[in-house]
Amino acid sequence: MPMTARPIELQPPDISRWRAGNTGTDFVWRFAADTPGPAVMVQALTHGNELCGAIALDGLLDDLQAGRLRPRRGSLTLAFANVAAYARWDTADPDRSRYVDEDYNRVWADAALDGPRD
Numbered sequence: 001m002p003m004t005a006r007p008i009e010l011q012p013p014d015i016s017r018w019r020a021g022n023t024g025t026d027f028v029w030r031f032a033a034d035t036p037g038p039a040v041m042v043q044a045l046t047h048g049n050e051l052c053g054a055i056a057l058d059g060l061l062d063d064l065q066a067g068r069l070r071p072r073r074g075s076l077t078l079a080f081a082n083v084a085a086y087a088r089w090d091t092a093d094p095d096r097s098r099y100v101d102e103d104y105n106r107v108w109a110d111a112a113l114d115g116p117r118d
Contacts, residue, residue: 008091010051013058015080027080031064037073044078048085048097 021028042060044053057078063069064076080086088097107113 008094010055012051012086012089013055015054015058015083015086018058018061018080023077025079027083028077029061029064029079030075030077031071032075033071033073035073037071037075039075039077040071041077041079043081045080045082045086048082048088048100049094051089054080054086 015027018029019026023030042057044050044057046053057080060069060078064078082100084100085097088100090096
């Protein structure tokens, strides 16, 4: 069911510069302190049309890369998750970029988890 039309007031950031990551996984970055502590992970783009998380991570990565922000203890991992859906972003049809093949919210049902999968 399509969502109700609403004005789009945000612009999606260009996250392509974060593709390389520093973990061996595209779009995943990890920053560690010298002092042991908790490991925190922040993920954006569970759905490709959820721009706020992408904007927040883009800003955090800018600050971390510039040295304006560092974990004091432990580690901080930042990840952009559903990049393929995000790449489909269209301001005229934001729901089109929610997912590509399957909505992540639907994969947790027993039928999906216990059923046949490739």
